[in-house]
Amino acid sequence: MKQAVEGIYDEGKVILNEQVPIKGKSKVLVVFLEDYQGKSDRKKRLMETFGTWDDNKSADDTIDDIYSSRASREGEIGL
Numbered sequence: 001m002k003q004a005v006e007g008i009y010d011e012g013k014v015i016l017n018e019q020v021p022i023k024g025k026s027k028v029l030v031v032f033l034e035d036y037q038g039k040s041d042r043k044k045r046l047m048e049t050f051g052t053w054d055d056n057k058s059a060d061d062t063i064d065d066i067y068s069s070r071a072s073r074e075g076e077i078g079l
Contacts (some may be wrong), residue, residue: 008036 007016
């Protein structure tokens with residue numbers, strides 16, 4: 001059975017983010033994806049995305065731009 005579970009490697013220990021339904025020994029493959037960033041790091045990155053921009057358009061013009069840039073498709077979509 002192959003199952004992927006995310007976790008954190010910390011000084012020689014792997015801490016899984018969820019329980020796995022495996023009893024006894026099991027062969028594993030550990031792939032290091034990226035440096036771990038705790039909640040404070042994620043919050044900092046999120047906060048960096050907030051802010052304002054310099055624009056002389058009115059709110060109504062900005063709303064009109066948003067609605068006019070929407071794309072829609074008529075007819076059925078084949079899958």
